[in-house]
Amino acid sequence: MGDIWVWIGAFLTLSILSFLYKDNVFYKFAEHLFVGVSAAYWMVVSIWGTLFPNLIAKIYPEAVRFVLPSLADREPEYHYIFAAIMGILLLMRLSSKIGWISRWPMAFIVGTTAGLNLVRFLRSDFIGQIQNTMIPLYALKNGSFSFLESFSNIIIVVGVMCGLIYFFFSKEHKGGFGTASKIGVWVLMITFGAGFGYTVMARISLLVGRMQFLLGDWLGLISR
Numbered sequence: 001m002g003d004i005w006v007w008i009g010a011f012l013t014l015s016i017l018s019f020l021y022k023d024n025v026f027y028k029f030a031e032h033l034f035v036g037v038s039a040a041y042w043m044v045v046s047i048w049g050t051l052f053p054n055l056i057a058k059i060y061p062e063a064v065r066f067v068l069p070s071l072a073d074r075e076p077e078y079h080y081i082f083a084a085i086m087g088i089l090l091l092m093r094l095s096s097k098i099g100w101i102s103r104w105p106m107a108f109i110v111g112t113t114a115g116l117n118l119v120r121f122l123r124s125d126f127i128g129q130i131q132n133t134m135i136p137l138y139a140l141k142n143g144s145f146s147f148l149e150s151f152s153n154i155i156i157v158v159g160v161m162c163g164l165i166y167f168f169f170s171k172e173h174k175g176g177f178g179t180a181s182k183i184g185v186w187v188l189m190i191t192f193g194a195g196f197g198y199t200v201m202a203r204i205s206l207l208v209g210r211m212q213f214l215l216g217d218w219l220g221l222i223s224r
Helices: 004-020 025-059 080-094 099-133 147-166 175-218
Strands: none
Touching: 004 025, 004 175, 025 080, 080 099, 099 147, 147 175
């Protein structure tokens, strides 16, 4: 029947699944425990994985000699004091009186991140997606015409063009323009449906894992 940790895991799993019947005290307990443990875990990970190596070790390397000895012999980089000040100002959000101070570092972080990532997203998303749709409608494979690849390329190009036409509101969607717009709606619905289906399948895989845990590790009815 397993050890104590298997029983605890089974109890928490059943507590979460009990929400399918109705909201109850077991579900609330498991939910709050999960949120609390997750928050505590990621706080510790952030302290030891981000704060110490990326801030304290930069400003005062000697302070991390016993926890991160590989970083203790580096030269101090005092310009990281600015980052420390910004981080402290963010914590002002916790005060109702001076919480407005946190807006300044937040604005700086958002603006800087947007500026630094603009070029990267233009290259990876915008330009990359345009390049992926600039494909030959008459595809050749090993020097001969490939019907399947050509058909696939035509579907991609037509789908992209119709999807863009749907978002073109400067012209009334009538006639051939309206037909293309309707095709664009179908393309968008299929795309969103495929994305949603992928998300559902990911959740189903988690459910299958929990069922295997309950029936296998806990009850021993099946072998994994």
